[in-house]
Amino acid sequence: MAEEYVVIQAEPLRAYAAQMLEGAGVSSERAAFIAHTLVEANLRGVDSHGVQLLNFYVEHMAMRCMDLETSGHVVTESGGTMTYSADNGIGQIVSDVCCDHVIRLAKEHGVSLVTVRDSNHFGAAAFWSQKIARAGLIGVSFCNATPLVPPWQGKEPRFGTNPICMALPGAAETSWLLDMATTTVAMGKIFKANFSGEPTIPAGWAFDSEGVPTTDTQKAIKGMPMPLGGYKGYGLAMMVEILVAVLSGGAMSTEVGGVRIRTRPMRCGQAFIGIDVARYMPLNEFHARMDWLTGNMKSTPPSAGFEEVLVAGEPEWRMARKRKVDGIPLAKGVWEELARTAAKVNVKAPQ
Amino acid sequence: MAEEYVVIQAEPLRAYAAQMLEGAGVSSERAAFIAHTLVEANLRGVDSHGVQLLNFYVEHMAMRCMDLETSGHVVTESGGTMTYSADNGIGQIVSDVCCDHVIRLAKEHGVSLVTVRDSNHFGAAAFWSQKIARAGLIGVSFCNATPLVPPWQGKEPRFGTNPICMALPGAAETSWLLDMATTTVAMGKIFKANFSGEPTIPAGWAFDSEGVPTTDTQKAIKGMPMPLGGYKGYGLAMMVEILVAVLSGGAMSTEVGGVRIRTRPMRCGQAFIGIDVARYMPLNEFHARMDWLTGNMKSTPPSAGFEEVLVAGEPEWRMARKRKVDGIPLAKGVWEELARTAAKVNVKAPQ
Numbered sequence: 001m002a003e004e005y006v007v008i009q010a011e012p013l014r015a016y017a018a019q020m021l022e023g024a025g026v027s028s029e030r031a032a033f034i035a036h037t038l039v040e041a042n043l044r045g046v047d048s049h050g051v052q053l054l055n056f057y058v059e060h061m062a063m064r065c066m067d068l069e070t071s072g073h074v075v076t077e078s079g080g081t082m083t084y085s086a087d088n089g090i091g092q093i094v095s096d097v098c099c100d101h102v103i104r105l106a107k108e109h110g111v112s113l114v115t116v117r118d119s120n121h122f123g124a125a126a127f128w129s130q131k132i133a134r135a136g137l138i139g140v141s142f143c144n145a146t147p148l149v150p151p152w153q154g155k156e157p158r159f160g161t162n163p164i165c166m167a168l169p170g171a172a173e174t175s176w177l178l179d180m181a182t183t184t185v186a187m188g189k190i191f192k193a194n195f196s197g198e199p200t201i202p203a204g205w206a207f208d209s210e211g212v213p214t215t216d217t218q219k220a221i222k223g224m225p226m227p228l229g230g231y232k233g234y235g236l237a238m239m240v241e242i243l244v245a246v247l248s249g250g251a252m253s254t255e256v257g258g259v260r261i262r263t264r265p266m267r268c269g270q271a272f273i274g275i276d277v278a279r280y281m282p283l284n285e286f287h288a289r290m291d292w293l294t295g296n297m298k299s300t301p302p303s304a305g306f307e308e309v310l311v312a313g314e315p316e317w318r319m320a321r322k323r324k325v326d327g328i329p330l331a332k333g334v335w336e337e338l339a340r341t342a343a344k345v346n347v348k349a350p351q
Numbered sequence: 352m353a354e355e356y357v358v359i360q361a362e363p364l365r366a367y368a369a370q371m372l373e374g375a376g377v378s379s380e381r382a383a384f385i386a387h388t389l390v391e392a393n394l395r396g397v398d399s400h401g402v403q404l405l406n407f408y409v410e411h412m413a414m415r416c417m418d419l420e421t422s423g424h425v426v427t428e429s430g431g432t433m434t435y436s437a438d439n440g441i442g443q444i445v446s447d448v449c450c451d452h453v454i455r456l457a458k459e460h461g462v463s464l465v466t467v468r469d470s471n472h473f474g475a476a477a478f479w480s481q482k483i484a485r486a487g488l489i490g491v492s493f494c495n496a497t498p499l500v501p502p503w504q505g506k507e508p509r510f511g512t513n514p515i516c517m518a519l520p521g522a523a524e525t526s527w528l529l530d531m532a533t534t535t536v537a538m539g540k541i542f543k544a545n546f547s548g549e550p551t552i553p554a555g556w557a558f559d560s561e562g563v564p565t566t567d568t569q570k571a572i573k574g575m576p577m578p579l580g581g582y583k584g585y586g587l588a589m590m591v592e593i594l595v596a597v598l599s600g601g602a603m604s605t606e607v608g609g610v611r612i613r614t615r616p617m618r619c620g621q622a623f624i625g626i627d628v629a630r631y632m633p634l635n636e637f638h639a640r641m642d643w644l645t646g647n648m649k650s651t652p653p654s655a656g657f658e659e660v661l662v663a664g665e666p667e668w669r670m671a672r673k674r675k676v677d678g679i680p681l682a683k684g685v686w687e688e689l690a691r692t693a694a695k696v697n698v699k700a701p702q
Contacts, residue, residue: 079459080461081627154651156651156652164587184580203555210654235531236515247632275432289603290593290597302505304563
């Protein structure tokens with residue numbers, strides 16, 4: 001069964017998203033910025049972190065589950081380190097401020113690490129690593145999230161998909177960009193297999209509800225995503241949890257709420273790292289070295305069944321070039337759900 | 352077929368290892384230190400990174416493939432950043448100096464990152480992260496290595512097993528320790544399956560020599576280890592390569608030699624990060640939070656077939672407690688190979 005799509009250009013999609021956010025009570029300046037971050041994810045083809053998040057955000061915001069006005073505050077700043085409290089502010093607004101801090105501190109001290117507590121969902125991590133990278137730094141970002149993933153050998157969720165994301169500065173910006181959940185695949189891929197009527201999913205994607213690895217789509221839907229490669233993904237998720245939650249003094253593991261939970265603040269954590277490349281070598285030299293390295297990857301003879309070797313970020317840049325011209329295809333189901341969300345805040349979907 | 356072991360206590364094993372290193376031309380002080388780092392890995396049960404490395408090291412050293420006297424030199428230092436040239440010195444000697452630098456710089460600036468070029472094999476990454484952690488910091492270490500692993504969709508090696516390692520300070524030291532290759536398993540596990548006569552290995556461990564995933568042990572032996580979880584492990588390996596090789600100005604990817612290659616220096620790279628936890632919160636608070644978090648993992652109900660949930664580092668601490676008392680069992684084949692290596696430098700194996 002072919003999926004139906006509504007195709008919309010980035011600009012009207014941004015305007016629509018901003019209207020919905022304003023309808024939920026967000027100031028117009030903030031709404032425009034948040035809409036921009038979401039549509040950037042759609043342009044890159046990362047639709048799970050694009051405007052479909054508004055179905056969660058808008059209701060959360062309209063019910064004042066988060067503080068729409070605050071920008072949070074600095075708890076401590078010392079050398080290249082900072083603890084920041086988001087004060088239950090909007091994840092994107094707070095992350096924007098914190099990335100400015102991480103940039104300033106890395107320029108002053110060479111390396112910086114800002115850890116953030118009591119925050120909300122910040123969208124795609126790539127947006128923030130790229131913001132840091134555009135200031136001439138290697139930008140790294142992490143976050144924790146609603147517990148969905150069990151520790152290895154366990155059968156109850158203790159972690160979010162706790163992503164690891166790194167972006168590169170200067171002309172190296174488009175040579176490589178890593179943004180990966182520490183699960184084998186995002187839960188969205190399992191939902192998609194279900195939606196498409198696939199009876200099975202590949203081994204290594206999911207557990208059933210008892211924590212037993214399964215390839216049965218129906219069992220996986222009721223189960224949990226698997227940490228990347230088993231115990232190693234569990235270790236990476238814990239590494240992220242330590243940097244964003246233990247170190248920030250914020251909510252850890254099962255203390256974190258969620259975008260579907262209305263009874264308590266989400267309280268997720270984020271961490272941002274900046275590394276001032278120019279202190280190691282001139283940026284153009286760094287770029288030339290990255291060119292050599294990605295060239296060395298891309299010239300690797302492809303294995304059977306593949307036509308080329310890619311580097312991280314490449315599929316998304318290709319997609320962005322295409323979608324900037326052709327527009328963004330949103331699944332009809334997503335579009336209709338967005339329209340229902342919009343209606344709740346008295347916004348009309350564009351034609 | 353049961354494997355036969357020679358069991359030896361840590362102290363005489365250290366002395367034996369040190370004698371072999373001295374036999375290869377290393378000063379007695381340096382030899383004792385390197386022997387200590389190797390036996391620490393054996394105590395933790397990480398035998399692949401213990402004294403069996405001497406079979407490579409000793410010949411390499413005796414042939415002066417590395418510089419046994421140098422400690423390398425600082426190329427640049429600025430804020431919390433440093434580029435260090437190992438000048439083809441011994442990996443453990445140079446890493447010890449660089450960890451001292453990373454500790455000093457993190458104490459001065461809060462966060463530090465030392466990247467190292469033209470180095471040699473540094474043993475287990477855990478030793479270095481733990482050294483940094485014992486100074487009250489979160490300690491992180493990375494390295495690249497001899498190309499063995501192909502990029503995803505490629506069929507020729509471009510990466511080492513490029514590990515990611517993080518250790519925690521103070522009383523949190525033994526609450527969690529991550530030290531993981533960015534491949535699904537170490538090549539040693541595939542060798543072991545072969546040695547034990549297992550016809551197949553689990554899916555996801557290896558490619559055949561054409562870069563096609565295989566579960567045939569014989570094809571895997573002639574093939575390549577698989578990046579952890581496929582394209583994500585490839586992304587993580589590249590992240591490591593950027594921090595240790597692109598940023599250091601050293602050898603990248605296929606430019607890196609190896610412990611089995613005698614015709615050119617290894618030129619591997621390392622990177623060390625220090626994060627001064629006390630600038631974020633008192634160390635005892637950090638420890639209490641880690642206790643809560645690891646407790647939250649360990650209290651997760653185990654899934655079918657498992658008796659408990661562990662945290663990273665726990666199997667190794669258990670092993671170390673046992674081996675400190677019972678001694679270190681070395682496979683008879685490893686012991687005999689060591690004896691042959693020792694004989695080459697006129698050292699007699701202990702009885």
